[in-house]
Amino acid sequence: MTGLVVSLTGFNGAFPVTANFTADQGVTALFGHSGAGKTTLLKMISGTLRPASGRIAIGDHVLFDKEKGIFLPPEKRRIGYVFQDARLFPNMSVARNLTYAQWAGKRRGAGKRRASHSFDDIVQLLGLENLLTRKPTHLSGGERQRVAIGRALLSEPALLLLDEPLSSLDRMRRQEILPYLEMLRDETGVPIVYVSHEIDEVARLADTLVLLSGGIVVASGPVAEVFPLIDNQGDGSGVLLEGEVTDYDASYQIATIDLNGTAFQLTDQGVEKGMRLRLRIRERDVSIARNKPEGLSIRNILPVKITAINDESGSFARLTLSYAGQQMGARLTRKSVADLSLQAGDDVYAMVKAVSVDRTALR
Ligand SMILES: Nc1ncnc2c1ncn2[C@@H]1O[C@H](COP(=O)(O)OP(=O)(O)OP(=O)(O)O)[C@@H](O)[C@H]1O
Known part of the structure; x- marks a missing residue:
């Protein structure tokens, strides 16, 4: 069982958050307008912000349980985080950026488990073959994001958090990278939480949809059921x-x-x-x-x-x-x-x- 269970209340400063949802394999899209609390929720899942009450688990892997006094620090959570900007190491080649993540993942204990994705698999999946010797400054924004996703995968995560990974890219680059995200969803088996405020991306990638508004999860479930509830500013989401x-x-x-x-x-x-x-x-x-x-x-x-x-x-x-x-x-x-x-x-x-x-x- 690899599903994600999130049931929590808490604060980011004075901003209150209440979230209850479960998600199976595949992509869980966290959708909400600016200031809805998406990043706050990601911080609570990744462990950089402590909820006031509740429980967060990925299958049997309990990240937070207030009643049992469990709060794993971020480095013990086995979560791969991809930010809006790629945040690669600028002085290292693409290959070094990737192998560093593999090394860091092993240090955290991932090496005790069988690696499910080899370096070559990831390079091929994300089309990085011709970029391995380049430095991040010599990559396009979309290429940098593909490397950042590869890096996150090579740390053998139990969960991938993608925080608006396409938001810094123009339309053409977004279209280029979406098929890679579809392959990631379909071929790696790693559950993905995908934060977005782009309806098109949700329609294309999500299996489960979680709607956030004013810090509260207002709806969650299979994407076909929840998608029509998206508030698309008067123009129905379809x-x-x-x-x-x-x-x-x-x-x-x-x-x-x-x-x-x-x-x-x-x-x-x-x-x-x-x-x-x-x-x-x-x-x-x-x-x-x-x-x-x-x-x-x-x-x-x-x-x-x-x-x-x-x-x-x-x-x-x-x-x-x-x-x-x-x-x-x-x-x-x-x-x-x-x-x-x-x-x-x-x-x-x-x-x-x-x-x-x-x-x-x-x-
Ligand atoms: N460190 C902080 N201290 C106090 N309040 C904060 C802090 N960080 C964020 N907030 C507030 O919490 C609310 C939710 O912010 P959050 O960043 O989670 O929203 P978001 O949905 O990710 O927005 P966006 O799409 O614009 O990134 C906002 O009202 C924000 O002003």
Whole structure:
């Protein structure tokens, strides 16, 4: 059992924190707006800040237990920490930075366990082969972060904490590094806590989602359940739907995905039959028709039931839709809702443009 259990209360200065969540293998995203308490919680998990009460454990490895008087110092916690800025040793080559971490990990007792990741495995996983002789100053920001992740992994951690590892990178570099993080998630077996305030990263990487607001964990659980609850400043976060690729038309680069019995199409490259994909469908990309439309360029038409209509202030209304047991949302003008006489309980059709979904490949 390698799951993470966090159940604590405490303070960072005068800022109070209350957190209760559990997470299994894979990536646990800690999401919250600036000042929500994400870094505070990471400090409590890593041991640089002591909670007032509660318990923190990774499987049988107890890091903190107030009642039993256990508080492991940071160096005994077997936690690999990757910061927003890579914090590599500037005078050492990439290879030395990595081997130093391996040495430090062994000194802390990791060497008594069988190393699960060899130096060569990590170098290959993170694509560091051609960087080994360089100094950190001669690396791009994204490359530095890949080395920092490699360094954290080589210390044989029981848990990896990634504190907004992409926040110092521009969009292009982020896109470059995301596939490495997906591989990390799928191939290392090390549980990862990933702090982010970027919805796209959460949609792509998370297995479990923990929402923090004002120092309190307000929701936690499987990402598909919790994702729609993200407060995206008025613009809904959308829903995550999962399905398997049943067909790929290479000439048009169109993949067909089976989403609970409905064929859903999206434009994509590098997709193969049998692959599992996660799609993010945003509320603003969904429109509604009373009757099944024909002769439309929109390719995805899903039969849905309206379960609720909430007027927002101003011109818009938010519809909650149920589709094959999953919830979706749509954001329409109130005028459209009135013109179509839409009401809760109506069976209608949701139309989603094929190009308007984000996808991620799942293991
Ligand atoms: N050393 C400290 N002493 C007192 N208060 C602090 C301290 N560090 C942080 N805080 C306060 O605790 C609250 C939570 O801060 P924290 O850094 O955990 O938020 P965050 O979610 O990580 O934010 P960001 O996304 O901006 O990094 C903030 O109100 C902050 O001002």
